[in-house]
Amino acid sequence: MSESRDVVERTDVVDTVVQTDTPEPAEQTDTPDTPDATEQTDARRPVLPRLLVLLRPERARLIAxxxxxxxxxxxxxxGPWLLGQATDVVFNGVIGKQLPAGQSKAEAVAALRAAGHGHLADMLAGMAVRPGVGVDTxxxxxxxxxxxxxxxxxxAFGWAQGRILTGVAQRTMFRLRAQTEEKLTRLPLRHFDTHPHGDILSRVVNDVDNVDTTLQETLNQLPSSVLTVLTTLGIMFWISPILATASLVTIPVVMAVASVLxxxxxxxxxxxxxxxxRLTSMVEESYxxxxxxxxxxxxxQVAEEFGQENxxxxxxxxxxxxxxxxIFPAVVLVGxxxxxxxxxxxxxxxATGAISLGAVQAFIQYSQRFTSPVIQSAGQMxxxxxxxxSAGRIFEFLDAQEEPVLPAGGVAQGLDERRDEHQDDRGGGHRVRLENVRxxxxPDTPLIEDFTLEAAPGRTVAIVGPTGAGKTTxxxxxxxxxxxxxxxxxxDGVDYRELSxxxxxxxxxMVLQDTWLFHGSIRDNIGYGREGAGDDEILAAARAAHVDDFxxxxxxxxxxxxxxxxxxVSSGxxxxxxxxxxxxxxPGILILDEATSNVDTRTEAMIQEAMTRLRSGRTSFVIAHRLSTIHTADTIVVMDAGRVVEQGSHDELLEREGFYHELYHSQFAETLVS
Incomplete structure (x- = not known):
């Protein structure tokens, strides 16, 4: 296994594991049993019901x-019914004004039939007209x-509905974003090893935004659309069953076209x-x-590759x-x-007097209101x-297998007390012991086999070896x-399995070779080391690390x-x-991974002096590539192919003239050649 399995490459989110008061996220007990749960969420758990579950906290508002x-x-x-009535008032008034005053409606109808105007007579018979009387203004x-x-x-009611729904959608997406952020903290690093960073970013940013847009539009349209269809359909049958039946004939056609497309x-x-x-991942790598x-x-070449993916x-x-x-123009055509x-x-x-003109006008408006939600839904398809x-991709991410469930409380006695029990006379670090670790x-690529090591409080353990030896692992x-x-x-004598x-x-x-700093002030970046640290403490730490000077x-x-x-700022x-x-x-335990690789010789000497003070009384692990920097370590562990091949002090290992001796003198020879 290559040394590219570096801590930094799998922990881009932070280069320092520090003592904070932030509790570990609650362990989940319903994690999938499969090695990777990101397998076709659509097939296992339908997306739409899961989206509805997200809306449960908004039930009261949704009822409103x-x-x-x-x-x-x-x-x-x-509205259309009232306008239809108004149309009948106008039409009846216009026709009534043209009929001779003093006649009854029946007499006017009979006169028209006698004159051979049967269709006009039928129409007049179906109207609420008064001969000689104009429009009832x-x-x-x-x-x-x-x-x-x-x-x-x-x-007004629609505006209030839209305002409430906007809040519902925004709060729902707030919770979904919070879930994705919490999920990131619960995923094992193996997940980030096997999934491109750009794809993960696309899911938690682009896909969430896309679901937000969809939720906003569907929540605003769906309730009113369903109710509009049901009410207008009932009124259409009340006005004219024949016209309503003719209108319904087109619905299966609309549904079939929309479903296929x-x-x-x-x-x-x-x-x-x-x-x-994939494109997001490529942009992230290029940046x-x-x-x-x-x-x-x-x-x-990168621009060309980007062009191909684009x-x-x-x-x-x-x-x-x-x-x-x-879908939209097809449905509009049918409508x-x-x-x-x-x-x-x-x-x-x-014309036959079966229905009034105002009723037809109202029916046409209802027909348009009936088809309008269908057309709008098709347009939003x-x-x-x-x-x-996008929701399916988010749920795939949320269903990904998390780190194994651990005891919530760990051990009753605090680690600080246990440290006091196990520390030696050199200080207050933690005692760390690895026993027969594999x-x-x-699964098919052996790396660390039967590894045993003990690091006592106040001691510095240097880990050296060629690339791929397993140091960073x-x-x-x-x-x-x-x-x-x-x-x-x-x-401190407690098995890791008993601790969270x-x-x-x-x-x-930890201080790693590849640095991680976030967008913010220098004070905030240093203060990230301990929550609640005051300015004086930050300033003291800066002076100890020779940061204050620059x-x-x-x-x-x-x-x-x-x-x-x-x-x-510069790399150093x-x-x-x-x-x-x-x-x-x-910290009680300090890990230094080539922590002075980006500083000049003079600054390195000052940092080494400061590191000596920092390591005092603490358990320290130093990963070193330049062996000249670890000759003062209490114990040097020489690794090769995942095994400890030698262990001892600098002088002891040189006297043995073994693997460490070869590594040390090969670097010394390279220094002379250079």
Whole structure:
């Protein structure tokens, strides 16, 4: 196994494990049993029911939304009926004014039949007309005012509904984002080994945003659309069963078209979001490796590779949007054909006196209101399909196997007390013992076999060996980034299995070769070492790590903001900041992984002196590539192929003239040649 299994490469989120008061996230007891639970969440647990589960905390507000929707839709449905009544008032008045005054309606109908105008007679018979009487302006005004009032109240209820639903959607997505963030802290590092970082970022950022958009639109439309369809359908049958039946004929056609196109577009959206994840991963790699890309002159090659992946995403997105976008015009076409049928049949029924003109006008409006939600849903089908795919990807991530469940309380007696029981006369560190430890990253690839080591409080253990020997892997096991396959690791005599990971990691502080600094002030980056540290403590740690010297030369001093990758300070200064962070953490166990590799010789000498003070009384593990830096270690462990081949002090190992002797003199020879 290559040394590329470096702690830094799998723990980009932090380069310092420190003593904080943040509790370990609650252990989950329903984690999947499979090695990797990210297997077709759609097939195991449908996406839509899981989205509804997310809305459970909003039940009271959703009930209120339901009530507002009933009022809003009810008033909206009353509007066309009132306008139809107003149309009848106008039409009846116009026709009545043209008939001779003094006649009854029956006499006027009989006169028309006698004159051979049978169709007009039939139409007049179906109208509430009074011969010689014009438009009833009083009733017309009342109907129009009622219609205006109904529409205004409906709009007010609709606005209140939309406001509540916006809050519901935002709070739901807040909880979903919190779940994804918590999931990141519970995933084993093996998950990050086997999944591209860009794909993970795409799921927790792009897919969550996409679900947010989908939820906003569907929550605002779905309740009112369903209620509108049901109420308008009932009124349509009440006005004219024949016209209502004719309108329903088009619904199966609409559903069939939408279903076929939606099914085809779903697969395209899956491909689109998978490709989005790959492209995000490529951008992330290119950004973090920009210096190497420029140094090796590979800018054009990277741009070409990006162009290829971008074109794949364009094709996937084009195909998905084309298919889903075809749903809307297809449904609109069917809806327009339905309007033609309704207008023709309605006109015939008016002519035969079976229905009034106002009723036909109202029916046409109801027909449009009936088909409008269907058309809107079809138009939003691409958003819905895309959102479902994104939700499935998020749930795949949330279902991923977490770290094994551990005892919640650990051991009753605190580690500080146990440290006092096991420490020797040199200080107050922790006693660490590894007994017959075996570990493999891959089942078929042996790495660490039958490893035994003990580190006493106040002692410094240096770990040396060629690349791939297992040095950094040993650190991973100590900090419990990975669980051992067999054997035991004891912390102050307590088996790791009896402790939570948080209890173990509180005891460690780390300074790694590859630094991690976040966007924030220098003060905040150093203060990350211990929660609640005061300015005086931060300043003392900075002075101990020789950070204070260069920080005071900066215009803003400790308030200087470090950019995203801390590009406004040098590599050596970055490393000094992480060392100051470790000073502030004041851990019982210190791990140094080539911690002075990015500083000059003079600064290295000062840091080594400061490290000597920092290691005093603590258990220290030092991973070294330059053997000249660890000759003062109490114990040097020489590893090769996952095994301890030699162990002893610097002088003892040189006297044996074994593997360490060869490593040391080979470096010395290389120094002379250089």
């Amino acid at each position: 939304v339901g009530a507002l929707t009933v009022f809003s839709v009810g008033l909206l449905v009353v 009083g009733r017309l005004g009342r109907l129009l005012l009622l219609a205006i009032g109904a529409y205004l109240l409906s709009a 939606a099914g085809k577009s779903k697969a395209r959206f899956e491909a689109q979001w998978e490709q989005t994840g 973090t490796g920009q210096a190497l890309i420029l140094a090796y002159g590979r800018g054009e 074109r794949k995403l364009r094709r996937a997105g084009y195909s998905a949007q084309l298919l889903s976008g075809a 327009n054909l339905n309007s033609v049928v309704v207008a023709a049949l309605g006109g015939y029924q008016v 691409n958003v819905l399909q895309s959102g479902i795919v 570990f493999r990253y891959e 040993l650190v991973n096991l100590l900090v419990r980034f990975y669980e051992i396959d067999s054997g035991r690791i004891l912390l 990971r948080d209890q173990v990691r509180r005891c460690f502080g 920080v005071r030369t900066l215009p803003e001093g400790y308030d200087t903001i470090l950019e995203g990758d801390a590009s406004n 200064q970055k490393q000094l900041l992480t060392i100051a962070r470790a000073f502030l953490a004041d």
